[in-house]
Amino acid sequence: MSRAVFLFGPRRPGFPARRGRVGVAFSPVFCSLGAGIASRCHGKMDSANSMSLASPTTALRGVGPERAQLLARLHCRTVGDLLLLRPRRHEDRRALLPIAQLTLDTETTLRGKIVDLGLSWMQQRRKSVFELVLDDGTARLHCRWWNQPYLEKQFHLGEELMVYGKPNHLRPRAMNQPEIERVEPGVEENIHLRRVVPVYPLTEGLSQRWLRQLIYHLLEASHPALPELWPGLNLEAWPARATAARWLHFPDEPSQAETARQRFALDEFIAFQKELLTRRQRLQTLADAPPCPGDNHWIKPWLDHLGFQLTGAQKRVLREIRQDLARAIPMRRLLQGDVGSGKTAVACAAALMAMESGWNVVVMAPTEILASQHARTFSAWLEPLGIPVRLHTGSHKEDAPPEARPSLVIGTHALIEKGFAMSAIGLIIIDEQHKFGVSQRERLLRKGRHPHLLVMTATPIPRTLGLTVYGDLDSSVLDEKPPGRGRIRTYVRPAASLPKVWEFVRRKLAEGRQAYVVYPLVNESEKSELKAVTQAWEALSRELAPHAAGLLHGRLPPEQKDETMRRFQAGEWRLLVATTVIEVGLDVPNATLMVIEHADRFGLAQLHQLRGRIGRGGHDSYCILVAEANTPAALERLQVLAATEDGFKIAEADLRLRGPGEFLGRQQSGRPAFQFGELARDLQLLERAREFARALPA
Numbered sequence: 001m002s003r004a005v006f007l008f009g010p011r012r013p014g015f016p017a018r019r020g021r022v023g024v025a026f027s028p029v030f031c032s033l034g035a036g037i038a039s040r041c042h043g044k045m046d047s048a049n050s051m052s053l054a055s056p057t058t059a060l061r062g063v064g065p066e067r068a069q070l071l072a073r074l075h076c077r078t079v080g081d082l083l084l085l086r087p088r089r090h091e092d093r094r095a096l097l098p099i100a101q102l103t104l105d106t107e108t109t110l111r112g113k114i115v116d117l118g119l120s121w122m123q124q125r126r127k128s129v130f131e132l133v134l135d136d137g138t139a140r141l142h143c144r145w146w147n148q149p150y151l152e153k154q155f156h157l158g159e160e161l162m163v164y165g166k167p168n169h170l171r172p173r174a175m176n177q178p179e180i181e182r183v184e185p186g187v188e189e190n191i192h193l194r195r196v197v198p199v200y201p202l203t204e205g206l207s208q209r210w211l212r213q214l215i216y217h218l219l220e221a222s223h224p225a226l227p228e229l230w231p232g233l234n235l236e237a238w239p240a241r242a243t244a245a246r247w248l249h250f251p252d253e254p255s256q257a258e259t260a261r262q263r264f265a266l267d268e269f270i271a272f273q274k275e276l277l278t279r280r281q282r283l284q285t286l287a288d289a290p291p292c293p294g295d296n297h298w299i300k301p302w303l304d305h306l307g308f309q310l311t312g313a314q315k316r317v318l319r320e321i322r323q324d325l326a327r328a329i330p331m332r333r334l335l336q337g338d339v340g341s342g343k344t345a346v347a348c349a350a351a352l353m354a355m356e357s358g359w360n361v362v363v364m365a366p367t368e369i370l371a372s373q374h375a376r377t378f379s380a381w382l383e384p385l386g387i388p389v390r391l392h393t394g395s396h397k398e399d400a401p402p403e404a405r406p407s408l409v410i411g412t413h414a415l416i417e418k419g420f421a422m423s424a425i426g427l428i429i430i431d432e433q434h435k436f437g438v439s440q441r442e443r444l445l446r447k448g449r450h451p452h453l454l455v456m457t458a459t460p461i462p463r464t465l466g467l468t469v470y471g472d473l474d475s476s477v478l479d480e481k482p483p484g485r486g487r488i489r490t491y492v493r494p495a496a497s498l499p500k501v502w503e504f505v506r507r508k509l510a511e512g513r514q515a516y517v518v519y520p521l522v523n524e525s526e527k528s529e530l531k532a533v534t535q536a537w538e539a540l541s542r543e544l545a546p547h548a549a550g551l552l553h554g555r556l557p558p559e560q561k562d563e564t565m566r567r568f569q570a571g572e573w574r575l576l577v578a579t580t581v582i583e584v585g586l587d588v589p590n591a592t593l594m595v596i597e598h599a600d601r602f603g604l605a606q607l608h609q610l611r612g613r614i615g616r617g618g619h620d621s622y623c624i625l626v627a628e629a630n631t632p633a634a635l636e637r638l639q640v641l642a643a644t645e646d647g648f649k650i651a652e653a654d655l656r657l658r659g660p661g662e663f664l665g666r667q668q669s670g671r672p673a674f675q676f677g678e679l680a681r682d683l684q685l686l687e688r689a690r691e692f693a694r695a696l697p698a
Contacts, residue, residue: 053080087198269689294353337478339612359426366435515593589617
């Protein structure tokens with residue numbers, strides 16, 4: 001439930017102030033600017049010529065130390081910060097919608113007078129609801145707020161209000177928790193009414209009207225103006241920064257606000273791309289990489305005994321990697337490959353190139369399950385060649401082999417810790433890079449002396465994110481799957497269909513196939529209705545008997561995880577009930593079924609990763625997404641998966657629907673924080689910025 005955002009009114013005595021909350025103000029000090037204060041604001045601008053963008057906000061009339069501290073919570077410490085404070089949205093108050101024309105669940109701004117108000121208590125005064133009724137002459141609107149009884153003293157009959165929110169009922173017309181701003185006739189109405197109005201993020205103690213007037217008069221002074229940052233570039237297609245500042249705050253048309261956002265986003269993107277280019281140039285100038293061209297004395301016998309032919313995409317990528325490894329400049333390459341495209345074989349070939357040249361190789365994976373899987377795969381491939389493979393995780397550390405010949409170490413985050421050291425590291429490979437932070441990548445690189453770097457991901461990266469998070473890396477794509485793989489059919493089913501789903505699973509298990517069942521939690525809790533994997537394992541063991549079921553989740557001891565995986569891979573267990581710990585690291589060609597309960601709680605990229613555990617053999621496979629929520633938005637997301645197996649299309653949809661923060665997760669500490677740039681929709685702008693950055697002098 002959203003909370004009311006109050007933009008006026010005295011704080012109730014004894015009501016605790018909430019500090020540091022940006023964007024919401026529960027009981028701020030009433031800061032109406034009357035005609036006298038407004039005239040003083042104009043008067044302050046007489047000394048504007050002595051003011052610069054770097055001047056503190058206290059240089060503005062009406063901003064004392066207390067208000068300066070409140071503005072600082074909005075990251076506005078200088079005059080320039082205020083000019084670049086991005087509004088949360090704009091409201092077109094030139095022709096407000098009459099209450100009689102409200103539409104259900106549509107965000108609306110309207111204006112009306114309070115004709116009734118009151119506070120009701122429930123459950124022996126443990127809960128309350130405050131309600132006021134607005135009338136604009138066409139109809140009435142009921143506005144309600146729960147458990148905020150102090151609001152009763154904020155309002156009075158006859159007051160006129162601006163209201164913004166979504167109607168949730170039409171009989172009677174009602175809004176829950178709307179945002180409200182008091183209308184004060186005669187007080188700078190040309191700023192707050194009859195125009196396209198900015199609505200800013202707030203913190204407790206600041207009112208919308210006060211902040212809006214402050215910025216309006218600052219812009220009216222025309223000084224200091226925002227200077228151009230890139231005088232050498234032809235940016236005639238965009239407004240000047242000074243013009244963009246006016247459009248950002250007080251546009252004549254709503255479209256001007258979006259144009260202004262794009263102009264400031266372009267500035268951010270150019271600066272960021274310039275930084276990436278500078279970093280890359282510094283690496284190429286100062287770093288001396290170990291030469292790792294290889295001579296094929298290990299790669300050739302490895303390929304002869306591999307058991308399958310490399311795809312054309314794998315061969316193309318390996319040519320790119322060999323060219324990088326032969327140079328004196330450290331390789332910095334991102335390898336993107338959809339699930340099942342053969343990244344592990346490419347990584348092994350790259351490792352062999354480095355080891356043929358006399359250098360050691362380190363491979364880092366995000367989980368012990370994936371590290372153990374890689375250790376088994378690489379050992380089977382490399383030990384017949386006499387190349388030692390060592391596993392180094394938090395729970396498993398093997399002694400280093402003799403220094404007589406190059407070796408390969410595979411591990412987890414434990415490789416970053418002080419306890420791990422290895423000499424002569426020529427190549428570092430990081431699998432599932434999106435699971436790590438940029439700082440972790442850099443810490444591992446410092447284990448060697450300018451080693452080459454290959455980072456891999458089975459989660460295709462939307463191009464906008466690739467140009468930012470991985471903008472300092474060259475990119476290769478495995479866009480071809482090995483031949484002989486079966487099709488994967490994906491279906492979206494409601495929870496009510498589970499009995500039919502289990503009947504289908506039982507039939508496929510009887511045919512000799514294996515299945516995964518995925519749940520989001522380990523143990524049930526009172527705070528969640530999600531099924532837990534431990535309880536589900538017990539229930540499914542009974543439901544699908546006599547087929548044996550294994551249990552796998554992240555809290556199991558490492559040796560138990562390994563034993564569970566071994567028995568499932570060996571076919572002793574026909575069913576594996578698990579959490580998302582199976583997202584990476586399991587390769588069981590006979591597993592052709594996957595059921596994901598509460599699929600609407602997962603991101604598309606993660607669901608696609610999970611689905612990649614099936615379809616790895618010659619049989620057709622089936623992924624069944626069981627969704628509790630049946631909202632249009634939830635179903636739209638899941639239908640994307642049902643419609644395509646193209647990881648890049650899925651990644652773009654995930655970015656559009658959930659945004660970059662959700663897409664990357666919290667690990668990606670290197671993700672830039674743009675104030676104006678929006679990675680979900682600014683691809684063309686970002687690509688143009690990259691061109692501009694390359695045109696700037698070094």
